[in-house]
Each structure stands twice: as structure tokens, then as C-alpha cells.
Amino acid sequence: xxxxxxxxxxxxxxxxxxxxxxxxxxxxxxxxxxxxxxxxxxxxxxxxxxxxxxxxxxxxxxxxxxxxxxxxxxxxxxxxxxxxxxxxxxxxxxxxxxxxxxxxxxxxxxxxxxxxxxxxxxxxxxxx
Numbered sequence: 001x002x003x004x005x006x007x008x009x010x011x012x013x014x015x016x017x018x019x020x021x022x023x024x025x026x027x028x029x030x031x032x033x034x035x036x037x038x039x040x041x042x043x044x045x046x047x048x049x050x051x052x053x054x055x056x057x058x059x060x061x062x063x064x065x066x067x068x069x070x071x072x073x074x075x076x077x078x079x080x081x082x083x084x085x086x087x088x089x090x091x092x093x094x095x096x097x098x099x100x101x102x103x104x105x106x107x108x109x110x111x112x113x114x115x116x117x118x119x120x121x122x123x124x125x126x127x128x
Contacts, residue, residue, distance in 0.1 A: 001033045001034075002034045002036070003113050004036045004038060004104060004108070004110040005041065005073065006098075006113060006116060007040075007041040007045060009028075009114060010037050010041055010067075010073070011045070021128055023127065023128065024113050024115075035071075035072065035073045036110060037068050038076045038100070039076065039077050040100045040101060041101070042064045043097070046064075076108070078100065078104075079107075081107050082103045082108070083100070085103035085106060086099050088103075089103060092122060093118045098119055106124050111124075111127055112124055112125065114126055
């Protein structure tokens with residue numbers, strides 16, 4: 001399975017947060033699955049950290065790539081097709097980062113790993 005992590009899932013995974021469901025953890029750590037983190041999530045983390053809303057154990061430009069690499073998570077750039085696919089999404093969610101993650105999941109055939117029930121209403125595969 002090819003998985004795209006929601007931003008909070010990436011953060012919860014890295015800190016063994018109990019909010020991460022057992023099913024999601026099982027999918028993410030399964031050796032046969034590809035796990036991706038969107039550049040949109042890195043951007044969201046950088047913004048929240050810069051605003052003082054998200055404390056991190058290291059500078060954001062060190063934390064995100066080191067945590068991603070340590071967990072064996074692949075980097076997913078933001079591409080034009082995904083950015084434009086946002087325009088075709090129904091207006092279910094207003095958060096631009098979340099909408100881009102949904103578009104990337106659709107465009108790249110990825111399954112979104114998310115606890116966000118609003119994101120789960122989009123026409124894409126998801127696990128939680």
C-alpha cells in the first residue's frame with residue numbers, strides 16, 4: 001500500500017503519541033508499505049512552529065527531514081497537477097494544507113492516513 005501521512009499523523013508517529021490509532025501505526029510501519037510525507041506538511045509544520053504554536057525538539061529545518069528519514073518516510077514534493085486538482089475538490093474542508101493533501105492522494109494514487117473525519121469525506125482512500 002502507498003500511504004500519505006496527514007501532518008498530525010507524522011508528528012504523532014514521531015513522538016509515539018497515543019492519539020495515533022493502532023491500525024494507522026500498523027499500516028505505517030508495515031515493511032511492504034511506502035509511506036510519504038508531503039512538502040505541504042513540512043510547510044504547515046514550519047508555519048506553526050514559527051508562530052510558536054508547535055514546539056519541536058530541534059529547529060524545524062533539522063527536525064522534519066531527520067524525523068522523516070529516521071522513520072523511513074519518503075518526501076512528496078508539491079507538483080502542478082496536485083495543486084490544480086484542488087480546484088476540483090468539493091468544498092468540504094477549508095484548510096488549504098488539508099485540501100492539498102487530499103489532492104495529492106488522488107493524483108498520486110495514495111491512501112491518506114488521517115484521523116480527520118472531515119478529510120475522510122473526500123473521494124479518496126483513507127485509513128485510520
